[in-house]
Amino acid sequence: MKKRNPILTTLFWILISLLTLFPIYWLFVISVKPAVQLFSTPDLILNNPYWGNYTEVLGNRLVRSYMINSLIISSGNALLCTVLGFFTCYALSRFDFKGKESIFFWTITNRMAPPAVFLLPLFLLMTQVYRIGEFTLLDTRIGMILVYCTFNLPFAIWTLRPTIDGIPKELDEAAYVDGASPWKVISEIVFPLCRPGLAVTLILTWVFAWNEYLLAATLTNFDARTLTTGLSEYVTTTGTEWGIMATISVFTLIPALIVFGLVQKHIVAGLTFGAVKG
Numbered sequence: 582m583k584k585r586n587p588i589l590t591t592l593f594w595i596l597i598s599l600l601t602l603f604p605i606y607w608l609f610v611i612s613v614k615p616a617v618q619l620f621s622t623p624d625l626i627l628n629n630p631y632w633g634n635y636t637e638v639l640g641n642r643l644v645r646s647y648m649i650n651s652l653i654i655s656s657g658n659a660l661l662c663t664v665l666g667f668f669t670c671y672a673l674s675r676f677d678f679k680g681k682e683s684i685f686f687w688t689i690t691n692r693m694a695p696p697a698v699f700l701l702p703l704f705l706l707m708t709q710v711y712r713i714g715e716f717t718l719l720d721t722r723i724g725m726i727l728v729y730c731t732f733n734l735p736f737a738i739w740t741l742r743p744t745i746d747g748i749p750k751e752l753d754e755a756a757y758v759d760g761a762s763p764w765k766v767i768s769e770i771v772f773p774l775c776r777p778g779l780a781v782t783l784i785l786t787w788v789f790a791w792n793e794y795l796l797a798a799t800l801t802n803f804d805a806r807t808l809t810t811g812l813s814e815y816v817t818t819t820g821t822e823w824g825i826m827a828t829i830s831v832f833t834l835i836p837a838l839i840v841f842g843l844v845q846k847h848i849v850a851g852l853t854f855g856a857v858k859g
Contacts, residue, residue: 608827608830608831608834609827610627611824612824612828612830612831613627613630613631613632613634613635614630614631614824615631615633615824616822618631619823619824634827634828635828637825637828638828638829638832643811644808644829646806647807647808647810647811648808648832650722650804650805650808651807651808651833654722654725654726654729654790654805654807655787655788655790655791656787657722657723658726658729658733658786658787659733659783659784659786659787659790660783661726661730662730662734662736662737662782662786663737663741663783663786665730665734666734666737666738666740666741666782667737667745667775667779669688669738669741670738670741670742670744670745671745671767673685673738673742674742674745674746674748675745675750675753685742688734688735688738688739689735689738689739690735691731692736692739696732696793696795696796697795699731699796700795700799700800703731703796704719704799704800706718707719707724707800719801720800720801720802720803720804720805721804721805722804722805724800724805725796725797725800725801725805725807728796728800729789729790729793729796733786733790736782736785736786737786740778740781740782740785741775741778743778744775744777744778744779745778748770748771748774752770752774753766753771756769784840784841787837787840788837788840791809791833792809792833793807793809794809794810797809798813808829808832808833811829815829
């Protein structure tokens with residue numbers, strides 16, 4: 582068998598990495614340019630960066646509130662979906678009951694339809710059905726956390742099911758023989774073993790909620806408005822503030838990069854958990 586040249590392989594992956602990272606680099610270049618230079622001849626090499634856009638964004642109280650909303654909604658939704666998905670998959674994996682595979686398939690169907698299909702039903706639920714006096718879930722953080730569960734919870738169940746199925750049931754049975762309670766089996770045996778899968782589910786659902794635009798733009802007005810929807814405020818009839826939009830886009834990338842960096846080893850382990858080895 583002909584061996585691959587390691588130098589050519591390395592150069593190939595370096596080229597692919599540069600092509601992948603170039604849009605992010607170009608986004609940063611736009612964010613550190615004043616408006617008068619954006620439509621001039623583009624320079625690939627960054628010279629004399631202009632930090633006025635970052636100063637304006639960080640000093641904008643409204644943008645800071647959007648960022649806080651995004652962090653709270655994304656983190657709350659990711660945590661809720663991961664916890665509910667874990668217990669759901671444990672029940673589907675460990676208990677035999679009629680129609681459990683149909684239940685699993687039914688949860689996945691929620692991911693098959695485009696989010697726009699659910700806009701009107703969700704709006705009516707938030708404003709009419711789940712209404713207590715003058716209080717509604719519309720334009721609230723808790724409302725958006727629950728709305729994102731419509732799409733992220735099925736994904737969490739789909740992601741965690743193979744992970745929990747890969748944990749032998751014999752471990753549960755041995756613990757029961759030793760006198761362990763069901764909660765002890767879940768918390769001390771199943772949960773530690775599926776941490777990689779939980780990490781993958783947590784980060785992916787967090788990113789999905791963090792990047793979502795359509796539902797947030799429709800179901801929020803001011804109090805729960807997120808950072809991604811705040812970008813549209815800089816597209817006006819008098820022009821588009823590209824520098825400010827690029828700066829806000831850079832800020833949307835930073836939390837995701839930090840989270841990915843912290844749980845990177847768990848993501849790799851979670852994606853390969855339960856894989857068939859030959």
